[in-house]
Amino acid sequence: MHDLPDQLTNGLALGALYGLIAIGYTMVYGIVQLINFAHGEIFMIGGFGALTAYLWLPDGTGLTLALPLMLLLGVVCATLVAVGAERFAYRPLRGGPRLSPLITAIGLSLALQQAVWAFYPDAKKARPFPQFQGGDFDLGFVTLSREDLFIFIAAPVCMIALALFVAKTRTGRAMQATSQDPDTAKLMGINTDRIIVLAFAIGGAFAAIAAVAQGFKTGEVQFRMGFIAGLKAFTAAVLGGIGNIYGAMIGGLVLGVAEAMAIAYVGDIPGMEQFGGGSWKDVWAFILLILVLLLRPQGLLGERLADRA
């Protein structure tokens, strides 16, 4: 397991997953300068949505058949919750003190956790998530699990679709304009409220896809899974430069790889034996965040605030 290519693969898969979630933080922040701290719960809802779809299907349905339906229901649930959060929790507070949406997010997170718990009374214990059948692919230099393959397909597809959407479509251009100068965007005839809803919706959809990926990877979903995943993805977004969608993905990949490397190799460093292994991984992630905030607060791809008109 200490084989470098395998560790890298592992880190990249984890990182792509963080990156997908981080898109939600970064898009919303880029447009309304709001950190949606309930985004982790939206991710969790996506996971439970997907699980629900699977449970609806007859026993023994293969994943190839079930996967589209799971993705669909996960995305629909997470998107609806994200859009609802914007409409009913954040929009009424827009223009008010900066702290109010933060407090709302905490309340919203708890409410969403409890809501899932109400639907799945044993969600606390972790619900088993369906698994791919069949073994890993041996590519010679590296072995690739089916779960990781799923992420390696899903993340680039999402990223490329988003990049094309933002750069090439009329609505995408409106989105960029709104993020650069919302008042002036209104003067162009852009309904900025709709753009904000769209940012929440895309973030929710990507988070749901990430939740399915994590379900495959860990074999379970549980109602508190959004907390750590959300924190990591937020770290990734800040790492990459919050507000920048490419930064979110790159921040995710850097974080994932750093985490995988630390788990695999820190314990091999003389004198650091007790810090090796998985139990310290969150610590390494947050040390990385603190270092970035100290050395390059705008993030890897972020512009200095002075550059933002």
Next chain:
Amino acid sequence: MPLLEVEGLRVAYGKIEAVKGISFGVEAGEVVTLIGTNGAGKTTTLRTLSGLLKPLAGKITFDGQVLNGVPAHKIVAMGLAHSPEGRRIFPRLSIEENLALGAFLRKDTAAVDGDLQRVYELFPILSERRAQAAGTLSGGEQQMLAMGRALMSRPKLLMLDEPSMGLSPIMMQKIMSTIAELKAGGTTILLVEQNAQAALSLADHGHVMEIGRISLSGTGQELMHDESVRKAYLGED
């Protein structure tokens, strides 16, 4: 019935009333200017006309329709374009993308292409730099872009907020002669300016704003020869 009619408009930021009951009109085809010192309430007035600020009181009628309560993003579709103070171009979008956003709501693509060519003819420098990020333009070029962007909606009324602000004398000349050119072409313009001399010489009508009120109104020529205006705004004793 004038194209734009403002009656008893009052606008406040919290408890501070920035516009304290002003009335004026703009007839189709004319250039009307609002001049006045810093903080008089000129920008506040334009932002309220565009729907970015909600009036405390008063009525705004444009092209036969009441604008009160209409959200900002719907007002441009009614034919009111606004080139804001400080230019406010989208810095990380290209010049061409900025211009395209000016025509965001238009469906008549062929006519939009025609208008784009017209803007490029008006400001050839924009045509040369069309693929460049707008944030890299000089102040004067950004002003041209802001004006061009506003023109791209093919407005019935073009509102310009201090187009000459911070520009070199040569650039200011260029912008002012463009405004004259637009006027000659029949564009209706509401021009806010600190450069009273230039604005009044172009304007059919002018209004002097002082701390939220209109203190004096007249034709451009009248105001230019008015004793108090000459003292306060044209730098004469």
